[in-house]
Amino acid sequence: VSNVELHLPGLLADDAGGRTVHQVDAATVATVAELLDAVGTHWPRLGRRLRDETGHLRPYVNVYVGPDDVRWADGLATAVRPGDVVLVLPSVAGG
Amino acid sequence: MTTHIIIGTRKGLFVARGSGAQGSGAQGSGASGGWAISGPMFLMQEIAAVGVLTAPAPASPEAAPRLLAGVRSEHWGPTVARSDDLGQTWEETDQGSVRFPGDTGAALTRVWQLQEDPARPGVVWAGCEPTSLWRSGDGGVTFELNRGLWDHPHRPQWAPGFGGAAVHTVVTDPGDDASLLVAMSTGGVYASGDGGASWQPSNTGISAYFLPDPAPEFGQCVHKVAVDAAGRGTLYAQNHHGVYRSDDAGRSWTSIAAGLPSDFGFVMLAHPRRPGTAWVVPLEADARRVPPKGRLRVHRTRDGGETWSESASGLPDDAWTVVLRDAASVVDRGAGQPPLIAIGTRDGCVYVSADEGETFELIAKHLPDVLTIRGVETA
Numbered sequence: 001v002s003n004v005e006l007h008l009p010g011l012l013a014d015d016a017g018g019r020t021v022h023q024v025d026a027a028t029v030a031t032v033a034e035l036l037d038a039v040g041t042h043w044p045r046l047g048r049r050l051r052d053e054t055g056h057l058r059p060y061v062n063v064y065v066g067p068d069d070v071r072w073a074d075g076l077a078t079a080v081r082p083g084d085v086v087l088v089l090p091s092v093a094g095g
Numbered sequence: 096m097t098t099h100i101i102i103g104t105r106k107g108l109f110v111a112r113g114s115g116a117q118g119s120g121a122q123g124s125g126a127s128g129g130w131a132i133s134g135p136m137f138l139m140q141e142i143a144a145v146g147v148l149t150a151p152a153p154a155s156p157e158a159a160p161r162l163l164a165g166v167r168s169e170h171w172g173p174t175v176a177r178s179d180d181l182g183q184t185w186e187e188t189d190q191g192s193v194r195f196p197g198d199t200g201a202a203l204t205r206v207w208q209l210q211e212d213p214a215r216p217g218v219v220w221a222g223c224e225p226t227s228l229w230r231s232g233d234g235g236v237t238f239e240l241n242r243g244l245w246d247h248p249h250r251p252q253w254a255p256g257f258g259g260a261a262v263h264t265v266v267t268d269p270g271d272d273a274s275l276l277v278a279m280s281t282g283g284v285y286a287s288g289d290g291g292a293s294w295q296p297s298n299t300g301i302s303a304y305f306l307p308d309p310a311p312e313f314g315q316c317v318h319k320v321a322v323d324a325a326g327r328g329t330l331y332a333q334n335h336h337g338v339y340r341s342d343d344a345g346r347s348w349t350s351i352a353a354g355l356p357s358d359f360g361f362v363m364l365a366h367p368r369r370p371g372t373a374w375v376v377p378l379e380a381d382a383r384r385v386p387p388k389g390r391l392r393v394h395r396t397r398d399g400g401e402t403w404s405e406s407a408s409g410l411p412d413d414a415w416t417v418v419l420r421d422a423a424s425v426v427d428r429g430a431g432q433p434p435l436i437a438i439g440t441r442d443g444c445v446y447v448s449a450d451e452g453e454t455f456e457l458i459a460k461h462l463p464d465v466l467t468i469r470g471v472e473t474a
Contacts, residue, residue, distance in 0.1 A: 054201070
């Protein structure tokens with residue numbers, strides 16, 4: 001396995017070429033930030049849905065590497081490895 | 096002619112379309128009288144700003160007016176969307192229309208205002224949160240941060256109100272590129288005489304009763320400013336307690352609140368063609384933000400605020416709701432017709448008046464909280 005697999009919510013498929021699952025060559029990304037850079041370069045609307053222009057994750061966007069919320073790990077510096085599944089989920093918010 | 100009332104709400108955007116004359120035309124889904132309501136578009140996204148670009152682009156004089164919407168998803172952030180078919184389809188700039196430059200260290204929170212510069216086709220001003228002013232020269236596709244206001248030494252002291260920090264009013268001068276005026280909550284009124292390179296506070300006479308010094312140079316909580324039909328020299332301001340007129344382009348302000356049931360409110364509208372005519376929607380007080388005695392009313396002056404009359408017909412009693420700052424608009428329908436007045440409430444009702452506020456008609460109800468209303472007429 002040489003890829004990192006990024007799973008997006010269906011709401012973001014239109015901003016990512018109509019797909020919710022993206023394979024990224026693990027040799028090109030070492031962290032969540034680099035993974036988001038990679039997909040954001042290709043899909044800029046997706047990129048700004050997930051992070052603001054300072055590069056911070058938007059407050060109600062949750063990113064998991066496997067079962068772990070990156071906010072409780074090393075944030076966007078959390079490492080990703082070949083075979084990892086990275087999950088983007090909107091948090092429960094709003095009224 | 097068709098009148099389009101674009102309604103931005105807490106959970107999406109709706110468009111009411113009608114003949115403009117009350118009580119005529121075809122019934123449509125959700126409509127009252129002659130108005131058909133379409134939407135929601137941007138469902139579950141907040142629409143805090145709508146702009147209408149009525150000045151035709153030189154390259155396409157027959158094109159429909161462009162609509163702009165300040166859209167904000169709680170999850171996916173803010174952006175500006177644009178429509179060239181009167182709201183049927185929308186597109187965004189891939190990289191985002193309003194993006195803070197990296198050196199600012201700031202990120203866009205919300206677009207509060209999208210204001211056409213009618214004398215300069217293609218120019219659009221955006222007022223945003225954090226407190227900032229932006230200019231687009233390409234019809235709202237991209238915006239550039241106004242550095243003069245962003246770098247202003249007062250900026251750290253411009254505190255957000257309940258709704259969030261906002262530049263909510265942008266006044267341009269059709270005959271003078273250098274003359275600009277903005278109003279913000281809080282912060283007050285600022286004017287520029289050099290095209291936005293530098294800004295000076297312009298609040299003389301406006302009270303800031305909530306500060307230790309009630310007459311500071313800046314820090315006022317101006318809710319909205321409107322320009323009199325006579326021109327840029329005469330302005331009206333609805334303040335956080337206080338209703339004012341300026342006869343010197345904002346350099347000084349005098350109270351015109353006498354005759355109103357309250358000097359608190361959010362809305363200030365001015366007639367596009369008849370000097371001296373303006374409208375406000377009073378609320379009881381800062382600590383009681385409901386219509387006086389629970390009666391939602393629009394008050395109109397014909398003499399620049401010397402006297403006021405109440406419009407009651409068609410507006411509700413037992414109404415404990417609020418018309419927010421930009422949830423009110425005057426739609427210019429040309430020299431031969433009175434403008435249309437539209438107001439929307441936080442309980443999701445929209446009322447229009449085709450007779451300058453004598454009578455109102457309920458055209459939509461049960462929408463989400465109305466945050467902004469703009470309108471345009473097309474052939």
